[in-house]
Each structure stands twice: as C-alpha cells, then as structure tokens.
Amino acid sequence: MPNFLRLLQNENMKIYRRTGTLAMIGILILVTIAFASITKYDESGYLFGAPTKQNNWQTELQQQITHDKQSLQEEDLPKPYLDSLKEQIALNQYRLDHDISPNEGTLWGFMVNTDSLTALIVLFTIIVASISVAGEFTWGTIKLLMIRSSTRSKILLSKYLATLGFAVSMLIVLFLFSLTCGALLYGVGNLSSPYLVYEHGGVVEKSMVLHIFTLYGLRCVSLLMMVTFAFMISTVFRSSSLAIGLSIFLTFTGNTIVGILSGMNVSWAKYILFANIDLTPYFQGSAPLEGMSLSFSIIVLSIYYLIFMALTWILFNKRDIVSGD
Amino acid sequence: MSQKPVLHAQGLTKVIGNKKLVNNIDLTIYPGEIFGFLGPNGAGKTTTIRMLVGLADMTAGKVTIAGYDLEKHFEKAISHVGGIVENPEMYKFLTGYQNLIHYWRMCKGVPKSRIDEVVNQVGLEKRIHDKVKTYSLGMRQRLGIAQALLHSPSLLILDEPTNGLDPKGVKEMREHLLQLAREENMAVLVSSHQLAEMELMCDRIGIIQNGSLIGVKEMREFRDEPTRKIRIIADPIQKAHQLLQQFLNTPVEQQDHALIMEVEHEKIPDINHFLVNENIKIYAIMHINQTLEDRFLEMTGGNSIA
Numbered sequence: 001m002p003n004f005l006r007l008l009q010n011e012n013m014k015i016y017r018r019t020g021t022l023a024m025i026g027i028l029i030l031v032t033i034a035f036a037s038i039t040k041y042d043e044s045g046y047l048f049g050a051p052t053k054q055n056n057w058q059t060e061l062q063q064q065i066t067h068d069k070q071s072l073q074e075e076d077l078p079k080p081y082l083d084s085l086k087e088q089i090a091l092n093q094y095r096l097d098h099d100i101s102p103n104e105g106t107l108w109g110f111m112v113n114t115d116s117l118t119a120l121i122v123l124f125t126i127i128v129a130s131i132s133v134a135g136e137f138t139w140g141t142i143k144l145l146m147i148r149s150s151t152r153s154k155i156l157l158s159k160y161l162a163t164l165g166f167a168v169s170m171l172i173v174l175f176l177f178s179l180t181c182g183a184l185l186y187g188v189g190n191l192s193s194p195y196l197v198y199e200h201g202g203v204v205e206k207s208m209v210l211h212i213f214t215l216y217g218l219r220c221v222s223l224l225m226m227v228t229f230a231f232m233i234s235t236v237f238r239s240s241s242l243a244i245g246l247s248i249f250l251t252f253t254g255n256t257i258v259g260i261l262s263g264m265n266v267s268w269a270k271y272i273l274f275a276n277i278d279l280t281p282y283f284q285g286s287a288p289l290e291g292m293s294l295s296f297s298i299i300v301l302s303i304y305y306l307i308f309m310a311l312t313w314i315l316f317n318k319r320d321i322v323s324g325d
Numbered sequence: 326m327s328q329k330p331v332l333h334a335q336g337l338t339k340v341i342g343n344k345k346l347v348n349n350i351d352l353t354i355y356p357g358e359i360f361g362f363l364g365p366n367g368a369g370k371t372t373t374i375r376m377l378v379g380l381a382d383m384t385a386g387k388v389t390i391a392g393y394d395l396e397k398h399f400e401k402a403i404s405h406v407g408g409i410v411e412n413p414e415m416y417k418f419l420t421g422y423q424n425l426i427h428y429w430r431m432c433k434g435v436p437k438s439r440i441d442e443v444v445n446q447v448g449l450e451k452r453i454h455d456k457v458k459t460y461s462l463g464m465r466q467r468l469g470i471a472q473a474l475l476h477s478p479s480l481l482i483l484d485e486p487t488n489g490l491d492p493k494g495v496k497e498m499r500e501h502l503l504q505l506a507r508e509e510n511m512a513v514l515v516s517s518h519q520l521a522e523m524e525l526m527c528d529r530i531g532i533i534q535n536g537s538l539i540g541v542k543e544m545r546e547f548r549d550e551p552t553r554k555i556r557i558i559a560d561p562i563q564k565a566h567q568l569l570q571q572f573l574n575t576p577v578e579q580q581d582h583a584l585i586m587e588v589e590h591e592k593i594p595d596i597n598h599f600l601v602n603e604n605i606k607i608y609a610i611m612h613i614n615q616t617l618e619d620r621f622l623e624m625t626g627g628n629s630i631a
Contacts, residue, residue, distance in 0.1 A: 006430035013427065018418050140414030144472065147378040148431040149404035320381035 007154060011162030015128055021166075024124040028170060029177055031120060036181035039113060043105050047185060057101050061092045068092075080286075087198040094203040100193055107182045108193065108208045114178040115212070118219040121174060122251055125167040125223060126230040130243035132159045133316070134234035142321055152317045160231060167223055175216065199285060214283060222277040225301060225308075226251050229273075232308045235316050250274070262289050276300045328355050329392075331405070331480045331512040332377070337386035339372050339536075346372045348536040350386075354512045356479065359502060361527035362516040369536040370516040371411065374484050377514075378408055391479055404433065407478035409486065413469025417458040421449060421468050424457060425475065432476040443471040447501070463494040470501065481505065481513045487522055499526045554613040555593065557584045560606045568603055569596070585613065 015021050040047055068089050072082070095102065102109070133156070136142035145155060194205035226247055234243035254274025261269040269275055270289045276297040281288050288297075332354040339347040347369045354360045364370050375381035377388055379399055388395040393402035415424045425440045444453050447467040457465065466486065473481055486502070487495045503526055505511045517523050523530055524544065531541040559565040562582050569577045569584060573596070577586045588596065593610065600607055 003433065010427050010430050013419070013423065014416060017423065139416065140412060141416055143380060143410045144414070144428065144469075145431075146380055147403060147406065147408055147410070148428065149400040149433065150431055151400060318382075320375070322375075322381075 003150070004154060004158065007150060007158035008162055008165075011132070011158050012165065015132070015162060015166055018131075021128065024127070025170070025173060028117075028120055028124070028174060032114070032117060032174060032177045032181055035114065035117060036110065036178070036185055039110060040185045058096060061096055061102070065089055065092050065096075090198055090203055091196050094196060100196070105186065106193065107179075107186045107188060107191065108195075108212065110182040110186055111178060111212045112215065114174065114182075115215040115219055117174055117178070118171065118216070118223065119251075121167060121170045122219075122223050122226050123248060124170060125163065125227050126247045126251070127244050128166050129163045129227045129230040130234040130240040130247070132163050132234070133231065134238050134240035134243055137238040137321075138240060146321055153313065156235075156313065156316050163227060163231065164224070167220075167227060171216065171220070171223075197285070215280070218279045218283070221279055221301065222251075225273065225277055225305065228305060228308045228312075232312045235312045258289075270296075271300060273301075273304050276304075328357075330355050331391055332514065333389045334377060335387045337373060337376055337388065338384045339369075339376060339381065340384040346536050347376070350533070350536075350538045352377075352531065352538070354480065354514055356512050357506050357510040358528040359506050359513040359515065359526055361523035361530040362514060362533065363518070363520065363523050363530050364516075364533035365518050368533045370518075370533055371484055372536075373533070374408075374410060374482060374514075374516060378406060378410065378482060379403060380410060404476065405479045406482060407473030407476065407480070408482035408484075409466075409469040409473055410482075410484045412488070413465045415457045415460075415465060415468055415472075418456065420456050421453040421460070421464075421471075424468060425453075425472060428472040429475055435476050439475060439477075443474045446474065447471045462489045463491065466490060466494070466498070470498075474505075477509075479512060481511055483513070483515045485517055486515055487517065487519065495522065502526055552587050552589050554585060554587050555610060556613050557586075557596070557600075557610050558582055558608040559584065559600060560608070564603075565600060565605045568600070568605070572596070572599055 037047060068085050071077075072085055072089075077085075094100070136145060146152065191208075193208060195208045195211040197204050197206055229250070230243050230247040233246055234240055237243065254272075254277065258269055258272055258275040261272070262275075270292050275288055275292070278288065279294065279297060282294040282297070287293065330353045332352065334350060334352040337347055337350040337352070338345070350373060352360075352373075362370055362373070372381065376383045376386075377390075377395075379395055379402075383396075388402075390402040391405040393405070395402045415421075416427065419427070422440070422444075425444070429435060429437065429440055444450055447470050449464065449467050449471065452460065452464060457468065460468065466489075470483075470486075473483070481502075483502075487498055490498060499522075502513050502515065506513050506528075515523075515527070527544055529541060529543050531538050533539070557565070557569075560582070562579065562584070566577060566579050566584055569586065573586060573588065573592075575586055575588065577584050579585075597607065597610060
C-alpha cells in the first residue's frame with residue numbers, strides 16, 4: 001500500500017520537523033545523562049571508574065538479614081509486610097550463599113532504574129499524540145487534509161501509527177542512551193549476574209537482560225494505553241491543550257485515585273484503567289488490588305483499548321469539520 | 326451549455342438542530358466557467374462548500390463530481406477537486422515546498438516535477454523554501470492555490486479567495502482564475518460577499534440568501550442590458566421634470582437637483598437635444614452604475630441581502 005506509506009511519511013514529517021519534537025529528544029538525552037551522573041555520584045561519591053563499595057557487600061547483607069530477622073519477631077505485623085520481609089531474607093541469604101553481589105553499582109542495576117525515565121516518554125508521546133489530531137484543527141489544516149483523496153480512517157491510522165512510531169523511537173533512544181551512559185559510568189563488568197526472584201517459596205535465578213526488557217515492555221503497556229487515551233481526547237474535544245492536560249493529569253494521579261478508592265473499600269476500584277495499567281506487580285508475585293490477576297488486568301485493558309479506539313474512529317469519521325471561528 | 330457538468334448538486338440541505346442552514350440547493354457547474362457563489366456572511370456559502378467537498382455531511386441531497394457520487398465514491402470524486410475552504414491555512418513550521426510535498430504525497434499518480442510547475446504558475450519560486458510562518462497572507466493564498474492545482478483538478482473550489490488580499494493581489498488572483506478557466510478548461514467555483522469582485526470574473530452568479538439559492542444569472546445578461554439608468558442635473562429642475570415626463574414614456578424620478586430615469590443608450594443625445602431646445606440648462610448627464618446587488622434585488626423582488 002504505497003499510498004498509505006506516503007501518509008505515514010507526511011505524519012512523520014509533521015512530527016519531526018517541529019522544533020518542539022527535537023527539544024523533546026534533547027531533553028530525554030539530557031535527563032538520561034543527568035540521571036546517570038546523579039545515581040552514580042550518589043552511590044559511590046565519584047563519577048568514573050567501577051565502584052569499590054561492593055567489596056564489603058557481604059557484611060552489609062549480613063547486617064540487613066539480622067535486622068530483618070529481628071523485625072520478624074515483632075508482633076502485630078500485617079501479613080503482606082511479613083511476607084515481603086521473609087522474601088527479602090531469602091533473597092539476601094541466597095546472594096550470600098551463591099556469592100552474587102547485589103546489582104547496586106553495576107550496569108544492570110542502573111538499567112533497571114532507568115525504566116522509570118519512561119514516564120518522560122509517556123509525557124512526550126501524549127503531547128505528540130494530542131497535537132497530531134487536535135493540532136490540525138487548531139491550525140485549520142484539517143480542511144485541506146480532508147479534501148484529498150484519502151479516507152478519514154486512513155489519515156487517522158497514519159497519525160496513530162506515526163505517534164506510536166515516535167514512542168518506539170523515544171524508547172530506543174532512551175534504552176541505547178542509558179546503556180551507553182551506564183557502560184561509561186559503571187563499566188561492563190558483572191554482566192552475567194542473574195536476576196533473583198522469589199517464587200513459590202524459593203529463590204530462582206533469571207536472566208537480567210530479560211528482566212530489563214520485561215520492565216521496559218511493561219512500561220510500553222501503560223504508554224500504549226495513555227497515548228490511545230490522549231488520541232481519543234484530542235479527537236473528541238479537538239483541543240490539544242485539553243488532551244495533553246487531562247492525559248498527563250490522569251497519568252500522574254491515576255495511581256493515587258485508585259489508592260484512595262481501594263482504601264475506601266470501593267468494590268469497582270479494580271475496574272478502573274489505572275488500577276490495571278501497571279502490570280509490574282504481577283511479575284513480582286503480587287497483585288495491585290485484591291481479587292485481581294494478570295489475565296483480569298489484560299482483559300480490562302483490552303476493553304478500555306477497544307472503547308478508546310472505537311470512540312476515536314467513529315467520531316473522527318462521522319463528525320463535520322467546522323472551523324475554529 | 327452542451328458540455329457535461331463537472332459538479333452537479335441536487336437538493337443540498339443541511340439541518341443542524343432545528344436550524345436549516347442550507348435549504349434545497351441545486352447547483353450545476355460546467356468546465357471552463359467561473360461560477361460565483363454570492364451572499365452575505367452567514368448566508369450558508371461556506372456550509373454549502375463544506376458539503377460539496379465532504380467536510381460536512383449533508384442532511385439531504387446528492388452531489389456528483391465528474392460523474393462520481395461524493396458519498397459513495399468519496400476518494401474518486403474528491404480526486405477531481407482542488408480547493409481552499411476559508412483561509413489558506415498551511416503548516417507554518419514547514420517551508421512552502423514541504424507543504425506542497427505533503428499534499429503531493431496525497432495525490433495519486435502525479436509526478437514530483439508537478440510541484441515546481443505549480444510553484445512557477447503561482448509565482449512563488451523565490452520564497453518557496455522559506456518557512457510558511459514568514460509568508461504574507463497573499464503568499465499563503467498563492468501557496469493555497471498551488472496545492473489546489475497539484476493534481477490538475479477539473480473543479481477548483483475557492484471559498485472567499487480574495488479575502489484579505491490587497492488590490493494588487495485581488496487583481497492577480499482574478500487573472501489567474503480567468504486563465505485557469507479559459508486555458509485549462511477548469512471549472513471554478515468561487516464564493517464571495519463582494520459583489521463588484523464577482524462581476525469582474527464570473528460567467529454565472531448564484532445568489533444565496535438565508536440558506537436558499539434565490540437566483541442564478543449569466544453575467545452576460547447584465548452586461549448586454551438594453552436600457553441603463555442615467556442621472557441628469559438640470560435647471561430649472563421642475564420644468565425639466567415635467568417636459569421629460571411628456572417626452573419619454575418612462576417614469577422620471579426627481580432627487581433634489583437631479584432627474585433619474587431608465588433609457589435606451591441611443592436615446593441619450595435626443596434627450597439632451599430636446600432639453601436644450603426647451604432652454605433648460607444642463608450641467609451633467611451621467612450613467613448610474615447599478616451594482617450587482619441592485620440588479621439582483623430587482624430580480625429577486627427587493628429582498629435585502631445584506
């Protein structure tokens with residue numbers, strides 16, 4: 001479908017020829033550098049060279065275990081806390097027994113932390129998604145776009161895919177740039193150290209690379225949901241500022257809202273998008289709220305996704321294009 | 326005209342809520358003609374144009390462009406249309422050329438060299454690689470025309486194309502449209518609320534008022550009219566009024582020191598001769614340029630359009 005590829009080219013041109021987009025890429029790179037430098041400095045007190053601190057990690061772990069065991073003796077501990085203490089002790093003991101140093105101060109340890117920088121990508125992609133549709137209305141260019149021989153669906157799809165393409169490019173930039181920064185600051189030793197998980201009452205060794213990819217992959221789920229949400233809002237309200245504002249607000253307060261609702265024992269809290277958007281707990285052996293499972297969350301997310309998509313497509317296809325005045 | 330129409334609209338109607346914005350408009354436009362769509366702001370011109378290009382759904386009616394039903398075969402029908410709806414809004418962060426590439430990518434089977442052709446045609450060669458945000462309104466209007474011409478459409482639809490242009494720009498635009506219609510046999514639909522402007526370039530004019538098309542007239546009918554209104558300034562005015570009333574069989578109207586009447590062109594020297602013989606002093610005899618509006622008012626029964 002060469003015509004569709006040309007539509008994609010157009011959308012990409014409109015994304016990457018904007019100064020704002022280039023600024024976003026610049027900011028992402030600067031923040032990654034800053035994040036790497038601060039983390040490293042905070043851990044070891046200097047920027048370059050492999051940390052020496054890990055030499056006495058055994059003693060530190062031993063102290064931690066003793067401390068945790070003392071905590072276990074205390075009464076009236078809530079069960080989840082008790083469980084996590086036991087898990088900590090088992091994992092630390094495993095490290096001591098098998099001589100596996102903690103990941104702090106290694107390249108992998110750093111990479112595990114950088115996944116939180118995807119929040120920045122969520123933010124930027126929401127902006128790009130919102131401008132992609134609503135911007136055309138604000139600029140008035142939507143009219144010339146719609147009186148060309150392409151159906152509205154094709155144009156919308158090209159916009160959606162170009163936005164997702166932007167998100168993927170940003171993720172690749174973040175990943176590769178973090179890897180480079182990490183390798184420069186932490187060196188490339190200790191790469192074979194495994195990722196430890198506590199499963200079914202025992203400690204299991206897993207691949208660290210796979211763990212990092214899983215973390216990034218799970219972040220992609222919330223990225224996809226929030227971008228689709230922003231896309232919908234910008235189609236429904238044709239206002240990029242509203243779409244950006246609302247999506248960002250919900251991204252950063254969604255968890256809190258769910259927390260408050262579940263604290264009030266609201267039974268439908270688990271059906272809220274934001275209760276399901278972060279799938280990481282399932283991969284660490286727990287659930288965000290009681291009565292939820294990975295498959296439950298996937299079904300809820302799919303339903304939300306379909307609703308967002310259907311609304312976006314129906315409204316974009318059906319509604320008249322009116323001018324801003 | 327014996328040619329097949331490029332645009333054929335039948336019973337075009339738009340209702341929003343309980344307001345009838347456009348009421349049962351029939352419109353037929355042929356190749357090589359400039360059709361003027363005239364009406365005050367808010368009469369429904371833009372709404373009609375929106376429906377003609379598929380930006381707005383029609384409540385009722387049918388539009389056929391180059392033989393294709395607009396609703397059933399949108400992509401085919403619209404590929405014969407080039408247009409600007411309202412202002413020529415472009416991507417300001419892109420250059421003029423990048424804007425044209427953008428629209429070129431959406432045309433099927435048009436060679437890239439066509440971009441340079443249309444740039445030359447609208448005379449934007451020198452500034453085409455500058456960002457659109459540095460363009461004047463006139464230049465953006467030209468860029469808008471350029472994008473509308475990219476795929477050599479058979480129907481050009483321009484909504485208020487002379488809006489905001491300076492007199493020189495208006496003249497250029499007019500010459501350009503005339504050239505497209507005459508030399509490339511393009512059908513051009515322009516809307517405007519400026520009557521004088523329409524008079525200079527249109528072959529036919531349709532006037533729209535409160536959503537209804539109240540008349541379509543060929544411009545030739547106006548130009549070749551046998552009688553014209555004249556104004557005579559004479560003294561003594563009372564006597565001249567009485568004499569003329571007897572001399573002519575048409576009513577003569579008196580306005581202060583002037584007499585106004587409608588006469589055949591050939592009769593003007595006779596009137597002059599007659600009055601001079603009767604010892605009436607004549608200070609001036611002049612044509613009254615009836616505006617298109619006046620004539621349309623006559624034609625449509627005096628409804629105010631403004």
